Amino acid sequence: MSWLSFVPAVLVAAAWLLLPGLAVGYAMGLRGVICWGLAPTMSAAAISVSAILLGAAGLGFTPVTALIPIVVLVAAIAAVALTLRNRFNVMRRPDPRAVAWCAVAGVGIAAVLGVIGTVSGFGRPDNIQQTYDAVLHYNGVAAILDLHNGSPLAVSPKLGAGAFYPLGFHDVAALTSMTTGAGVMGAVNATVVVTLALMWPLGCVALARQLFGCRPIAMTVTAVLSLGFTAFPWGLFNFGVLWPNAFGLAMVPAGLAALCALVGIARDDAIGRVRSIPVLVAIGAAAVLAQPNTVFSLGALALVPITASLLRWAWRRHRDRGQWWLGLLAIAGYLVVLYGGWKFINSLAMVKQVKDFNWPAFQGRLEAVEDVLINGTNWWTPQYFLGALVVIGAVIALFTKGLRWVPFAHAVTAFLFILDASQDTPLSAKLTGFWYNDSVRIGAMLPITGVVLAAVAVVRIGDWIFGYASRWASGRQLGVAGPAFKSPATFPALLLVVVLAVTGSMYTRQHIGVISSPYNARAATSNGSIVDQQELPFFAEVAKVVPPGVVIANDPWDGSALLYALHDRQVLFPHMGTSVNGDRKLLATSLNALSTDPAVCQVVRKLHVGYLVVAHDRFWVTDNRQKLYPGLQDPTLPGFEKLIDHNGLRLYRVTGC
Structure with a gap:
């Protein structure tokens, strides 16, 4: 964009x-x-x-x-x-x-x-x-x-x-x-x-x-x-x-x-x-x-x-x-x-x-x-x-x-x-x-x-300055500056300019850093990146292979949950906080072993799961909830066809069901 x-x-x-x-x-x-x-x-x-x-x-x-x-x-x-x-x-x-x-x-x-x-x-x-x-x-x-x-x-x-x-x-x-x-x-x-x-x-x-x-x-x-x-x-x-x-x-x-x-x-x-x-x-x-x-x-x-x-x-x-x-x-x-x-x-x-x-x-x-x-x-x-x-x-x-x-x-x-x-x-x-x-x-x-109280301070202090200044200007010939001394808005406005100058335009540089951090600084860290620069083109390629409406099994902690927002592709777990229970729990723990458990295939068909995606797991790597998805890692048993493999980023078609 x-x-x-x-x-x-x-x-x-x-x-x-x-x-x-x-x-x-x-x-x-x-x-x-x-x-x-x-x-x-x-x-x-x-x-x-x-x-x-x-x-x-x-x-x-x-x-x-x-x-x-x-x-x-x-x-x-x-x-x-x-x-x-x-x-x-x-x-x-x-x-x-x-x-x-x-x-x-x-x-x-x-x-x-x-x-x-x-x-x-x-x-x-x-x-x-x-x-x-x-x-x-x-x-x-x-x-x-x-x-x-x-x-x-x-x-x-x-x-x-x-x-x-x-x-x-x-x-x-x-x-x-x-x-x-x-x-x-x-x-x-x-x-x-x-x-x-x-x-x-x-x-x-x-x-x-x-x-x-x-x-x-x-x-x-x-x-x-x-x-x-x-x-x-x-x-x-x-x-x-x-x-x-x-x-x-x-x-x-x-x-x-x-x-x-x-x-x-x-x-x-x-x-x-x-x-x-x-x-x-x-x-x-x-x-x-x-x-x-x-x-x-x-x-x-x-x-x-x-x-x-x-x-x-x-x-x-x-x-x-x-x-x-x-x-x-x-x-x-x-x-x-x-x-x-x-x-x-x-x-x-x-x-x-x-x-x-x-x-x-x-x-x-x-x-x-x-x-x-x-x-x-x-x-x-x-x-x-x-x-x-x-x-x-x-x-x-x-x-x-x-x-x-x-x-x-x-x-x-x-x-x-x-x-x-x-x-x-x-x-x-x-x-x-x-x-x-x-x-x-x-x-x-x-x-x-706080905004109201700070405004009260600026306006009232400006009013006090105006009162003193107007008394000082009384009877004096001030030329073009004369009307300014007669306006109650002048000194609060000047004081606001001072505030902008002292604070660096309301702490603009500081606030840019506050906004930037979760977008850029965290993206560069090994424990803060949800989607990295290698995953973005990989997810685009996944979207070209997987047709709309088919559910992709995924570990949400590896960034694949954002396939939904990025490319309108259905994912099994759209968030790291999605409840892991019932049918989803069975797939989270056992999908990559579907050839050994017939119950897994029943859930695969029920939830319309057709693919498995494995991406980089770099976000909050020490969080214990990451252990909830052992069945959504690279399969070692039959029942899957590898379609894409780019530096640890893989897409599999579920074929065993």
Whole structure:
């Protein structure tokens, strides 16, 4: 794939993540910055739900059919809005032009930084991520294309990933591939670019619009700063790789923006309390269908403003009306709901399974605290300057009406990270288990509130400088510089330029390395390469020999699992985590001895296995799970015909059945 052909893939991925959400938002009456900020998350919800509905109706999932439920939804919303237009103020007033243009400028700068970081890190537009989880995600997209079905209920069993695996990210990548003809790897990389460089900054701008009101420069500052934090968005595109988790976490700022409207803490609210309810429902659906633990991220952060708003309401009831009993009753009911919700969530089988994961503590408590303060969680390179801005912003926010909840929400995430990174206790497992007890996923939540706090610092310090400068300039003849001293946007903008200079354009070089590592550095290591440069042409040759629809028996640890994503050839094990049980277990242990066991041939015919591929086993060579596939190594008994043999890369036809 050439870079020239990669451009349409990126633009199409951006269109899929903007246009459906814009249509839904405009039908709901949203306008301006908030409509654009919510658009990617609303699009993700519409596409994911559309995929499920089409699967249930037995219709194929294509770019055309995917739009049908979305068009019906937009028409229904528009009809309701038209009906209610005389009774309610359905349409929100547009933002001032300055707000819109500053938001465009900020998102534009962020997009440039994001594109430079990701594209430079990829190395090639269709380069392969050499990580454990990437195999499942690539093949998830391949399965959608193969089945013409984007519903988790159909795709998850195909991947051996249980009954339900969220596919929000994969659905967008699959639509990008269908629309442009890009291969799976190119479409996935295009979706990564758009998620990081557009979806995340727009969500942060939506939150800034609710917290700062119609303050134009705040939109620019927030958007630019959103690309500065390594832990997110960059880190989750390196670790794992956690593409669905990153996709879901990019929605959380939009969720917080809607929550601010619901609980009445937004400044010059651009959503409206009534409208915030369906928006939150849509965002919740999008998050669940992207990666369910992002719902817990939103919930953990949302507890702070919800609790604060309830306590404020109860106090006002007591102070203004003497209804102290009503406030106590509301607080008691709130606690009952929280406890009941906690018990219900922890009773779910899916949550219990997630909590069974255990990532051991790796540092002391003080080290974890220090890492939070310097933005250096989970071995990422410390970001002292940006960390200082977050701390300064937290102090300022504590004394700013409407922003006091943000440092407390930041502290909640910090507490969870410190607990997970430094302790192996029942309390740590109980509270952090919703994120697989994984400090990387929890640390990635810190930038959600960190972006806001850093923006508060830049804007407020700029305001202070403006105050001093305007007093100094009063009565002086400053010529062409005079208007600058009269604009409250000048000094926050200059300070943002300083931040860009000091941080090297938001740590761009560092972030290129973060993206590049799983694509290039790990590919060159003896223990990190899933697919090497010899295997790529070999797999292409295999695809020419093996007809579509015939299953290839394979050891997934040798890279052959990616035959599905690379060339649309069915493989027995599409991921290293595919369950090895039942019929698959028999073949995994005994296929190469089929001439001695008649039961093997029965399973071969049942599963339509016609070939065996043996490739280079270079990934995580010490992992004990590699021992589960002795029957998928080079056969020494009759029943196989060798078709290809290139330096240890072999393809056999199964002839003994």
